[in-house]
Amino acid sequence: MIELKNVVKVFGRRTAVEDLTLTVPPGSIYGLLGHNGAGKSTAIGMMLGQVWPTHGEVRVGGYEVTAHRQQALQRVGAIFEAPVFYDYLSGWRNLEILSHYTGPTSPARIREVIDWVGLTGREKGKVRTYSHGMRTRLALAQALLPDPNLLILDEPGDGLDPEGIHELRLTILRLNRELGLTILLSSHLLNEVEQLCTGIAVLNQGRKVFEGPLTGIRSDRHWLRLRTGDFAAAVRELRQAGLITDARDERLIELAPAAGPEQVVRRLVELGMAVYEIAPEEPTLEHFYLSLMKDSRVKPPGLL
Amino acid sequence: MLLLQLRNELQKLFGKPRTYIGFGALLGAQVLIVLVFRYSHASRGMVRQLETNGYDPTQYLTSLTIATIMLFPIAYVLLPLYVTLIGGDLVAKEAEDGTLRMILSRPISRFRLLLVKWLAGVIFSTLLVAMLGVIGVGFASCFFPWGGLFVFIPGEMFSVLDASQGLWHYAGAHVFLAVKAATVLSLAFMFSCFNMKPAAATILALSVTFVSFVLMQIPFFKDLQPWFFTYYLNIWQNLLIQPVPWWKVAQSLCVLAGFNLTFLIIGFTAFHVRDIKS
Numbered sequence: 001m002i003e004l005k006n007v008v009k010v011f012g013r014r015t016a017v018e019d020l021t022l023t024v025p026p027g028s029i030y031g032l033l034g035h036n037g038a039g040k041s042t043a044i045g046m047m048l049g050q051v052w053p054t055h056g057e058v059r060v061g062g063y064e065v066t067a068h069r070q071q072a073l074q075r076v077g078a079i080f081e082a083p084v085f086y087d088y089l090s091g092w093r094n095l096e097i098l099s100h101y102t103g104p105t106s107p108a109r110i111r112e113v114i115d116w117v118g119l120t121g122r123e124k125g126k127v128r129t130y131s132h133g134m135r136t137r138l139a140l141a142q143a144l145l146p147d148p149n150l151l152i153l154d155e156p157g158d159g160l161d162p163e164g165i166h167e168l169r170l171t172i173l174r175l176n177r178e179l180g181l182t183i184l185l186s187s188h189l190l191n192e193v194e195q196l197c198t199g200i201a202v203l204n205q206g207r208k209v210f211e212g213p214l215t216g217i218r219s220d221r222h223w224l225r226l227r228t229g230d231f232a233a234a235v236r237e238l239r240q241a242g243l244i245t246d247a248r249d250e251r252l253i254e255l256a257p258a259a260g261p262e263q264v265v266r267r268l269v270e271l272g273m274a275v276y277e278i279a280p281e282e283p284t285l286e287h288f289y290l291s292l293m294k295d296s297r298v299k300p301p302g303l304l
Numbered sequence: 305m306l307l308l309q310l311r312n313e314l315q316k317l318f319g320k321p322r323t324y325i326g327f328g329a330l331l332g333a334q335v336l337i338v339l340v341f342r343y344s345h346a347s348r349g350m351v352r353q354l355e356t357n358g359y360d361p362t363q364y365l366t367s368l369t370i371a372t373i374m375l376f377p378i379a380y381v382l383l384p385l386y387v388t389l390i391g392g393d394l395v396a397k398e399a400e401d402g403t404l405r406m407i408l409s410r411p412i413s414r415f416r417l418l419l420v421k422w423l424a425g426v427i428f429s430t431l432l433v434a435m436l437g438v439i440g441v442g443f444a445s446c447f448f449p450w451g452g453l454f455v456f457i458p459g460e461m462f463s464v465l466d467a468s469q470g471l472w473h474y475a476g477a478h479v480f481l482a483v484k485a486a487t488v489l490s491l492a493f494m495f496s497c498f499n500m501k502p503a504a505a506t507i508l509a510l511s512v513t514f515v516s517f518v519l520m521q522i523p524f525f526k527d528l529q530p531w532f533f534t535y536y537l538n539i540w541q542n543l544l545i546q547p548v549p550w551w552k553v554a555q556s557l558c559v560l561a562g563f564n565l566t567f568l569i570i571g572f573t574a575f576h577v578r579d580i581k582s
Contacts, residue, residue: 011579041582048409050580070411078409080582084402088319097312101410101417104305142406152409154582 001026001150001182007056009042016042018206029176031193032186034203040186044154077143081155083135087128091138099145117141133164154186194285217288223252227277241267313424326386334440337374342447366451367444368470374440384488384513387429391492392506394421414576429485437478455544463546480540487560490567497571536560
């Protein structure tokens with residue numbers, strides 16, 4: 001659905017995106033991660049023909065965006081962080097105006113979309129009277145009007161309260177499952193990405209440092225969470241006993257190949273150490289992301 | 305589709321309260337000028353000029369004459385101010401607010417978007433000038449009788465016309481005043497297409513217009529007047545002269561068409577190569 005091939009974007013002396021190659025498969029919910037200034041919005045801008053790539057090829061729906069922007073965006077909807085509208089006009093009128101940049105849109109279609117996002121009854125009110133959550137719904141409505149098959153969401157959860165974030169998550173899942181939309185989601189909310197996305201790409205300083213399915217973040221290394229009275233002393237003893245190979249974060253241990261958790265517990269109890277908890281540690285996207293950022297800081301450029 | 309997009313653009317433009325600042329200010333200026341003429345001795349010089357030249361002042365101290373006199377300060381100062389305010393906003397304000405990014409996530413070409421915006425700006429300028437003409441003569445009619453038109457600019461213009469001829473010349477002057485307004489708007493629109501704040505686009509356009517006008521007034525530059533942008537903006541004044549120097553009007557129109565085209569090409573090119581970011 002989206003393909004970026006060796007895309008480079010340079011602003012003056014700053015390289016915002018460096019040799020980015022990315023594929024968003026049809027029907028997926030794809031997460032684009034990275035800290036502020038990592039190049040996510042620039043990459044999205046290039047997908048929408050708003051930012052011209054310095055080098056490389058950007059294809060959306062099979063069309064090269066730079067040369068065939070209009071065909072490429074014919075069935076694309078987009079939402080940006082902090083949705084802005086013509087505040088002095090009604091929600092309905094905003095939808096009409098924005099949809100007419102794609103093509104003629106019937107009032108029945110506008111009504112259908114307003115119903116879908118749950119704004120019925122408020123569509124004739126001026127947008128300046130809308131809450132942030134209602135603006136996000138209106139943004140979603142304008143993105144859905146051209147009957148898209150691809151939805152690009154750039155930080156859509158920004159400024160939403162927990163209830164709003166929950167609602168947005170459910171909406172994204174519905175859009176993907178009920179309408180079969182491919183969704184590209186750029187977000188800082190790692191927990192949301194983890195719950196929604198099937199694949200992710202992580203950008204750091206304009207470079208892609210990871211791309212793959214979310215299952216790919218599951219490490220080959222299996223960590224156990226260990227809570228004892230004195231973690232450092234326990235690690236020292238367990239190492240001496242050859243039961244663990246590694247420890248980190250003052251709470252995680254990695255078992256030696258032949259060792260089992262019951263042996264760890266037995267050894268610590270024999271030594272008179274209290275064991276409050278020992279359980280497998282599921283790798284989270286947050287942990288994966290943070291370790292990726294740490295690793296990419298120490299790796300020389302060019303290494304993926 | 306173009307008409308639908310143009311209608312939307314006009315609705316966006318006329319839905320904004322700031323669009324009406326120009327209308328309000330021009331109306332205020334007209335009220336003030338009419339009242340000054342009615343309740344002061346401001347018309348004394350005009351009466352003397354008419355009498356000296358053998359005309360009956362009561363026939364020419366009319367609503368048409370007062371409306372035409374009002375036109376000069378408004379056309380030179382207020383009109384450029386308010387059309388640049390709108391022209392500078394057309395693209396830059398949408399970029400500043402973030403709505404431009406939302407528009408450009410749609411499959412509309414940048415050329416078409418600018419064309420629609422510029423056309424909306426030209427329609428605004430035309431309506432502003434039309435309002436200026438109709439309200440001007442209408443309001444002056446409340447205080448002065450209907451009759452002939454007298455225009456006097458020392459060394460440049462001395463026109464004495466009967467009511468029907470005067471009205472025709474008055475209307476014609478407004479048609480070409482709309483051309484002036486559209487050209488100044490195009491200048492501001494051009495700056496608005498660059499990556500800058502709306503206020504900066506407005507100020508730049510105003511600066512170019514006023515600096516050109518001021519330089520043109522310096523006696524040393526009299527021979528260079530045809531090289532100044534503002535020289536051709538005064539095309540509308542020619543319509544108040546009897547007979548109308550049509551060759552001069554045609555020449556100015558051609559030069560202004562060239563200026564408009566240049567402003568649009570520069571603006572369109574700048575906008576086309578520009579990256580639209582949050």
